[in-house]
Amino acid sequence: MAHAHPDLTKNQALVFGKLSDASGPLTAYALLDNLRENGFRAPLQVYRALDKLVDYGLVHRLESLNAFVACRHKGCADHKTAAFAICETCGNVQEFSPDRAMEDLLRWTREQEFKLSRTTIELRGICRACSASQQA
Amino acid sequence: MAHAHPDLTKNQALVFGKLSDASGPLTAYALLDNLRENGFRAPLQVYRALDKLVDYGLVHRLESLNAFVACRHKGCADHKTAAFAICETCGNVQEFSPDRAMEDLLRWTREQEFKLSRTTIELRGICRACSASQQA
DNA sequence: CCCTGATTGTTATATTATTACTTAGGTACT
DNA sequence: AGTACCTAAGTAATAATATAACAATCAGGG
Ligand SMILES: [Zn+2]
Ligand SMILES: [Zn+2]
Ligand SMILES: [Zn+2]
Ligand SMILES: [Zn+2]
Numbered sequence: 270m271a272h273a274h275p276d277l278t279k280n281q282a283l284v285f286g287k288l289s290d291a292s293g294p295l296t297a298y299a300l301l302d303n304l305r306e307n308g309f310r311a312p313l314q315v316y317r318a319l320d321k322l323v324d325y326g327l328v329h330r331l332e333s334l335n336a337f338v339a340c341r342h343k344g345c346a347d348h349k350t351a352a353f354a355i356c357e358t359c360g361n362v363q364e365f366s367p368d369r370a371m372e373d374l375l376r377w378t379r380e381q382e383f384k385l386s387r388t389t390i391e392l393r394g395i396c397r398a399c400s401a402s403q404q405a
Numbered sequence: 406m407a408h409a410h411p412d413l414t415k416n417q418a419l420v421f422g423k424l425s426d427a428s429g430p431l432t433a434y435a436l437l438d439n440l441r442e443n444g445f446r447a448p449l450q451v452y453r454a455l456d457k458l459v460d461y462g463l464v465h466r467l468e469s470l471n472a473f474v475a476c477r478h479k480g481c482a483d484h485k486t487a488a489f490a491i492c493e494t495c496g497n498v499q500e501f502s503p504d505r506a507m508e509d510l511l512r513w514t515r516e517q518e519f520k521l522s523r524t525t526i527e528l529r530g531i532c533r534a535c536s537a538s539q540q541a
Numbered sequence: 542c543c544c545t546g547a548t549t550g551t552t553a554t555a556t557t558a559t560t561a562c563t564t565a566g567g568t569a570c571t
Numbered sequence: 572a573g574t575a576c577c578t579a580a581g582t583a584a585t586a587a588t589a590t591a592a593c594a595a596t597c598a599g600g601g
Contacts, residue, residue: 310582313582352513354519356519369509370507377488377503381490381532383532384531385530386493386531387528387529388528394514433589447551448590471589
């Protein structure tokens with residue numbers, strides 16, 4: 270569960286705490302609102318903390334949502350890339366390691382001599398739970 | 406090169422034209438600026454056209470850039486998903502079909518009974534040309 | 542003609558992210 | 572102690588991206 274990273278600063282710890290407690294992704298401004306009672310006043314306090322947390326691998330940014338989730342993927346540090354399945358009905362996000370898929374993408378980057386630095390894989394759809402409850 | 410789609414309306418054709426002429430991705434507001442001489446005045450004129458064009462598969466949205474590219478992928482209609490390699494040095498975007506990768510992602514969705522509706526795959530890095538010129 | 546649905550125009554506003562500048566703390570060296 | 576240096580944090584203003592709400596126009600079909 271723990272990744273290797275420097276000690277978190279006060280603001281980083283506050284933001285990471287909120288994200289860890291949340292049941293799903295939060296936007297930067299949702300975090301700001303949730304942290305006003307902790308003294309947060311300005312977006313930059315959130316964005317700066319998020320930058321570091323993403324850098325440390327503790328938090329992932331979901332590009333298609335402009336939102337952030339705490340990493341709950343046990344093996345995340347072992348993998349170059351995480352993928353996300355985002356339910357458009359309930360908002361839940363499931364993180365997984367698309368190892369085979371990454372192999373194929375890496376093969377493509379080798380063939381093209383593309384120096385990969387970051388990969389985004391996001392699936393949008395409806396999760397099993399929501400599909401089941403819709404049928405009722 | 407041509408996809409199956411209804412005739413484009415005036416605004417859709419203007420937006421698609423600009424994107425087709427562009428050498429890389431354009432943001433909605435860049436399109437708006439480029440189309441002011443064609444009578445465009447407001448963001449919605451661009452966003453509404455883009456919505457349709459993306460729907461028709463003529464244009465792709467790059468989530469990690471908040472920008473749009475005309476589809477130049479010959480076989481795009483034959484594939485469920487396109488992937489994009491975005492050079493962070495020159496801004497060029499290369500589209501390709503990650504067929505093997507999608508197979509793996511689809512296997513995951515079947516196992517999880519996740520009803521997939523849309524997939525985003527975006528690679529960030531440095532393209533071959535930029536790597537080569539950096540060495541000079 | 543009248544109804545309907547799609548498209549467009551226009552204004553205002555919401556949401557997301559960054560720039561610029563300042564203040565505060567800690568560490569290292571003198 | 573004093574200074575230089577670095578990182579973090581605070582604050583205000585603004586930029587960039589996206590949508591809501593409502594009015595006007597236009598094309599077909601009955
Ligand atoms: Zn993770
Ligand atoms: Zn769901
Ligand atoms: Zn395409
Ligand atoms: Zn390049």
